[in-house]
Amino acid sequence: MHALHARLPKNFVLEERLERYADAIEPSPARYAGRWAEACHPLSPEGGLSRFDEVRLDMGCGKGAFTVEAANREKNVLFVGIDFEPICIAYAAQKAVESKLDNVVFVPGVADKLCSYFDAGEVSRIYLNFPTPFPRKKDARGRLTHLDNLLRYRDVLADGGSVLLKTDSYPLWSFSKTQFELAGYRVDWESTDARRDRPRDPISWYEERLSAQGATVFATLATPAQEPVREIDGTVAQTASLSLVDYLPEDLSTMEYVPHGMQGTVTNLRNLEKKGNFNRHL
Template identity: 50%
Template sequence: MGLTHIRTPRNFVLEERIERYAAAIEGHPEAFAGRWAEACFPSMGSSTPTLSRYARVHLDLGCGKGSYLVEAARRNPGELFIGMDIEPICIVYAAQRIVEEAAPNALVIPLGAGALERVFAPGELASIALNFPTPYPKRHFAQRRTVTVDHLLVYRRLLSQDGTVTLRTDSQPLRDYALTQLDAAGYHTLWVSNDVRAEHPGIPQTEYEGRLAAQGARVYGICAAAGPEPTPEQIDRGHDAEQSLVAYLPEDLESLTYVPLGMEAAVTNLINRRRREARRAERSPR
């Protein structure tokens, strides 16, 4: 959910909050792999309807404080929405929102992307949302991104036949990098947007997204579905793609009205370097 520092109340006690909102936190998710839709469906006693499972299971990977998760669940009461995040404070806040807003078809799991294949069975997920993931702009941190070819290959194993992956980000470089990785992992794009809020206004908003709007940031996005299995050569192209997000910045850096998170210093350095090179070129004899 981006590189943000979460402010907590002065008397915030994590363990107490976990206990208070434990009903919305699943601490042993591996036990439900392959049966989330049935296991989490509410028991209706003697008035049990013909339905006995949720129609679909959705994952919000890096769910943050849960605003997107809970709103999506509210809009689709017959489907299950699961949030995952490695940040304990995010999990607690998301669980609190689930409980206080009475969203019985939502829950959270305190784990990250590395646990996905332990938690879900092949074909179990109808969609995976990647809302404003941390971009990790530097090359040597690239494998931490949730849109690398290796992560995307895991997602496609867990997605149903018509399942989708949707990325939303304030980082145009991350979005463009993700396009290279999706191609390498054998996905085809359903849409690519330079302004998700304008073109897909029905997508629920996150807290982080609300703050971005106040800063004049644009939301970039991709929605993609798995195509034919990628070849080894295709996968290698993803590994060999430029991993530094600096390479995906636009040419005219000085026209940027918003610099993607974590790239402020890089953009400033590039602008200054280009100005120095231009001055040297002007002084050089022709």
């Protein structure tokens, strides 16, 4: 995903930025588990206890454009943006501080640790905007929509809470559907053109950039429903194909837009297919 990353300005010193925008960064999220809605709420003028109505997560928030815009629109909701890239957190925190919003905070953290950052039922919505696709089978566990992560999200979501995925990648979207099903989620809404269907949703940095390059946005809104089918040892069996190549259309010449992160793969496959007799699924 690096091709879209803007170059860092010459005078960018990460530590200095993290310190300057520290008011919008929570480096020890586990301290707040179970009390985010109260602990992050500004004190009321009367000194009484106040809390946000909801806590929502922007997982893999990048530089936080979506998180800050969403927070600006719903001031009674606490938005927590999480990303494992400290540079992203520095930029996101800068946006939060400059916006003067007090309902947005950024966490330098990883999806695997979500259950230590939040208590069961504490989160009402998890946004997954343009998650890194990790196309290769060996990297599939890193996908934010991998079964293991969807099972983690179930643990922190409140009753009726949901996951909203948006992506430019048809292969990632198709793979994610298999994972939602295995993890026992019910699909409440899906779209092959989310910008057309929900034009007023806040837009993320990747959505804006990739749409300008011709992407349409695939989306799924899913809610934990029935318990997933578990093996005797308690695990949920992974039965889906893990390489995103397996979710590409059979005829690559029909693909007008190549999803971000798969350009190299698609070019290689097209070249091999031109040479004839190539079976990509082997």
